[in-house]
Amino acid sequence: MLKVCVLGATGLVGQRFIQCLWGHPWFRLTGVLASERSAGKRYGEVGKWCLDREMPPAVRRMKVGKVGDLEVDADVVFSALPADVAREVEPRYAAAGYTVCSNASAYRMEEDVPLLIPEVNPDHLGLLEAQRKRRRWKGALITNPNCTTVFLAMALAPLRPFGIEEVAVSTMQALSGAGYGGVPGMAIADNVLPYIGKEEEKVESEPRKILGTLRNGRVQPAGFDIRASCHRVPVIDGHTESILVRLSGKPSLDRVRRAWESFESIGTPTAPERPIVVRDEMDRPQPRMDRDAGRGMTVSVGRVARKGPWLRLLALGHNTIRGAAGASVLNAELMVNQGYLKR
Ligand SMILES: NC(=O)c1ccc[n+]([C@@H]2O[C@H](COP(=O)([O-])OP(=O)(O)OC[C@H]3O[C@@H](n4cnc5c(N)ncnc54)[C@H](OP(=O)(O)O)[C@@H]3O)[C@@H](O)[C@H]2O)c1
DSSP states (O other): OOEEEETTTTTTTHHHHHHTTTTTEEOOOOEEOOOTTTTTHHHHHOOOOOOOOOEEEEEEHHHEEETTTOOOOOEEEEEOHHHHHHHHHHHHHTTTOOOEEEEESSSTTTTTTOBBOOOOOOOGHHHHHHHHHHHSSSSSEEEOOOOOHHHHHHHGGGGGGGOEEEEEEEBBBBBGGGGGTOSSHHHTTOOBSSTTTTHHHHHHHHHHHTTSSTTTTTEESSSEEEEEEBBBBBBOEEEEEEEEEEEESSSOOOHHHHHTTOOOOOOOOOOOSSSSSESSSOOOOOHHHTTGGGGGEEEEEEEEEEETEEEEEEEEEEIIIIIIHHHHHHHHHHHTTTSSSOO
């Protein structure tokens, strides 16, 4: 077993990490760390648990460590920290020899940091060679994308052979995407918020890196433009995205469907058997019905149609599982599979 700990373990993504890691056949959770507000308490006393399943009793009894303590009993450090904290802390863990798998946006777009979706761009782990040379860390830092980016990039990846020319996406994003203290109830009940800080910039840039080509130790971003409009809606978990894609080829809808359905699993413990499922019903996907597909790791695609020169689709995924903690755990599993992490 590899020993792992979680930074930001008390937050919404941190709790999902505990869910994804508890009983994991390759990883053993040995530490939970958070801010000084929580450090020193038992995890069960922190009182932020939001999942609709029981906290594992052994985790309840774990003492919360303080983020920044570099003496952790772990090989891998999963990070669910706010970006400003991650920017300062994550390199210190990487320099100290830990493999850091981060959810935060702080280093995603750095040219020597892999931004990974294992089914889409596993070869980008090759950036770690440049990272080692440039940073001289004893460990490493890899990242997973913004939650909204994950579902968009997964829906687009199988369409690459048809020549993606332009993408427009309009999102309906869940409350849990904003973190535990995120959106005040009075702002979101009976409402839609038409702006999410810094979100559109991430959704417009990250998929181009993920769908880019690794050549001579650098990623050449994919050449198409993405325009995003991001909105917060009163849904607890599950982001829905209405996507328009202009393709240079003219594949039939049947071929497009086959491309999504033949998208392969990487076959590790957290990987879903089917990374993408296509729904034919006119009223699917929906957050309540589809966010837990593949234990929260499958992206559901539906409402597929031609709209003039555009292909229109809806993509939906679980933002704190496939869009966050599950994505990070899957990245670590990919590193094991490719020999970057030894069990
Ligand atoms: N929610 C999502 O769907 C989602 C998806 C993808 C990526 N992300 C990213 O994942 C990260 C965590 O998101 P979240 O939704 O879990 O946020 P959250 O619920 O606000 O949790 C934040 C965590 O960070 C800790 N923390 C906050 N300030 C700290 C400080 N100054 N020093 C040390 N620890 C500190 C908190 O500890 P205390 O409890 O002690 O305050 C808590 O454990 C963010 O970077 C976010 O952008 C989130």
